[in-house]
Amino acid sequence: MKPKERVPFLLNHTNIDAFQDDLISWFKKEQRVLPWRENQDPYRVWVSEIMLQQTRVDTVIPYFNHFMSRFPNPKALADADEQEVLKAWEGLGYYSRARNLQNAVREVVESYGGVVPDDPDELGKLKGVGPYTKGAILSIAYDTPEPAVDGNVMRVLSRILYVEDDISKQSTRKLFEALVRELISKEDPSAFNQGLMELGALICTPKTPSCMLCPVQDHCRAFEKGAETELPIKASKKKQKKIPYLLLLIENDKGEVLIEQRPGEGLLASLWQYPMVPLEDVDEESVPVWMYGEYGLKVELGEKVDHVRHVFSHLIWEMDVVRAVVKSGSLDHERAKFVTPEAMLDYPFPVSHQKAHPYISP
DNA sequence: AAAACGGGGCT
DNA sequence: AGCCCAGTTTT
Numbered sequence: 001m002k003p004k005e006r007v008p009f010l011l012n013h014t015n016i017d018a019f020q021d022d023l024i025s026w027f028k029k030e031q032r033v034l035p036w037r038e039n040q041d042p043y044r045v046w047v048s049e050i051m052l053q054q055t056r057v058d059t060v061i062p063y064f065n066h067f068m069s070r071f072p073n074p075k076a077l078a079d080a081d082e083q084e085v086l087k088a089w090e091g092l093g094y095y096s097r098a099r100n101l102q103n104a105v106r107e108v109v110e111s112y113g114g115v116v117p118d119d120p121d122e123l124g125k126l127k128g129v130g131p132y133t134k135g136a137i138l139s140i141a142y143d144t145p146e147p148a149v150d151g152n153v154m155r156v157l158s159r160i161l162y163v164e165d166d167i168s169k170q171s172t173r174k175l176f177e178a179l180v181r182e183l184i185s186k187e188d189p190s191a192f193n194q195g196l197m198e199l200g201a202l203i204c205t206p207k208t209p210s211c212m213l214c215p216v217q218d219h220c221r222a223f224e225k226g227a228e229t230e231l232p233i234k235a236s237k238k239k240q241k242k243i244p245y246l247l248l249l250i251e252n253d254k255g256e257v258l259i260e261q262r263p264g265e266g267l268l269a270s271l272w273q274y275p276m277v278p279l280e281d282v283d284e285e286s287v288p289v290w291m292y293g294e295y296g297l298k299v300e301l302g303e304k305v306d307h308v309r310h311v312f313s314h315l316i317w318e319m320d321v322v323r324a325v326v327k328s329g330s331l332d333h334e335r336a337k338f339v340t341p342e343a344m345l346d347y348p349f350p351v352s353h354q355k356a357h358p359y360i361s362p
Numbered sequence: 363a364a365a366a367c368g369g370g371g372c373t
Numbered sequence: 374a375g376c377c378c379a380g381t382t383t384t
Contacts (some may be wrong), residue, residue, distance in 0.1 A: 052379040059370065060379090084367080092369025094381075132380045150379045170363075197379055205378060239375085267367070311374095312368060351369065 002157040003175040008160045010302050011182055019160075019219045020185040020192060026215035027195030030202070032057075035064055038085070040190075042116035043074055043105075044142035049136045050101050050128060054094060057201070063092055072149055074116070077102055077294030078109040086270060093351075095269060120140045131177070136193065145189040147180035148159070153193075158232035159222035159312055160205060167232045182338025204228075240315045246277040246287060247308065247319040249359055250327045252338050257360050258295070259344060260336035267312075272347040274356060291324075296332030299324045310352035321356050 013308045018238065031037070034057065036048035039075075045068060067088050071077040082102060084102050087093070088099035104126035108116055116137065118125045124134045135148030154167045154176050165172040185192040203210045211223050222228040250258040258271050273296070282290045291299050302323035310317040331338065339347075350355075 054368080054378055054380060056370070056378060087381055091369075093370085094380085096367065100381080128381065138380070148379080151377080152379065194379095202381080220376090236376090236378095269367095310369090312366095314366060314368095355375065 003171070003178040007178050007182055010163065010179060013221070014161070014183075014219060018185055019183065019216060022215050022219070023195040023199065024185060024188055024191045027191050027198055031194070032202075033199055035061060035068070036068045040141050042118075042137060044068065045100070045141040046116060046129075046137055049140075049317045050097050050131065051092065053097060055092060055138045059092070063088070063343050074105045074108050075112045078106045080268070082346065083217075087346070090348045091344075091351055091354075095271060097128060100271070103127040104129060117142070117177065118120045120146065131173070135177075138182075139193045140143070140188040143188075143190055145184045145186050147177040147179060147184065148193045148197075149176045150197065152197045152204075152213045153180070153234050155160075155176075155206065156196050156200045156204045159209075159228050160216060162221035162225070162227075162231070164231070166235050168235045168237075240312065242318055243353070244279040245319045246279060246284070246318055247321045247353070248275045248299075248301075248324050249293075249305070249321065249356060249357055250275065250297070250324045250326060254338070256338035256340055257344060258331075258336060258338055259347065260333065262335075270348075270349050273349065292329065294333065295329075295336060297329040298327045300327050306356065308352065308355045310355070317352055319352070321359065323359070 005084065036044050039042075048060070048064055051064055051067075070088055071080060071085075080102070085098050085102050086095060090096055099245050101168075107126060108114060112122070118138065120134060120138060123129055123137060124131070129137070132148055135146040138144040138146040139148055151167075154173070157163065157176055157179060158167065163172075163175070165175060167173070199214070199216070203214050207229070209228050211217055211220070211228055214220065214223070217223055220228070222231050248258070252258075258275060260275060262268050262271050262273060264270050277287050277290060277292075287301065288299060291297055302325065304320055304322050306321040308317070308319040308321060310319065344360065
């Protein structure tokens, strides 16, 4: 059965008006004070929504404040250097969010006079603005009754309406969008959408929801059945592949250290790092040979100073951190250079490599 | 439809 | 170690 056909049945026992009232009243009373809630500036809402993708509120707050003071409006972000934007994003992860955001903001400045579009189709065409972010901007900044379905909303609504569909499927997100279109308050779509998400963050949490404090407990079919922790249903994902590396802290005779910029696409695109030897392809004893081939440098390996294990969503880096010194040769590599330890800190580094900074820093 | 794409917090 | 989090893009 298609989403639209299922909606009437799923909402059959729900008092929509009462649900809206209970949710919105609770949100207006209990909502957290957050920097992006100071006003309805669409640019601020947009930046916050991008930062909040897969990222906790507490993590985002300092990044958001710094970002808004450095790039206060679309023009400021459009005019900035990409490396500077990445530096402001350093440590937040999912760095394509930053590059897509700047790409989209430049589009807004060039095509829409610096005003964030309030048209769903125009908004949805912007880089990095998917179904969720589009709905969030339209409802929160422009008071438009559009669904903004994220993981919180799916968890909350799966419990309230007892939906047992796998929330990792795209079709299930569409079902929840259709449900929200029926449920959403036309008077205050912003408070309704934010209320669903705030409820998911504060009350209807993944492991041990606080149902006794829930403002919509009376409307919740999962609570009625005592099955709130059984939902939502989500297919388990497979575990990450482990990849071993040697991370090299290479110093020259001037006390400078070798760093290189990663490729413009793919994992950690355009960020900087210390040279890494892929131990799946290179034997430990042939590392100097590999180094000479890749960088044109004869190096001598020194002491191993650390082991860093870094977990990504889809893989794990196991890195032995080893010191090395340049004996001879001249650097021959497109994207690598020697820098002083002080200058190094101006470059955006992934957290995995920041873990090795203490062995360099003066 | 599935995989790529970070990082941190909690259990 | 596994799961979760205010998702989107690419394949």
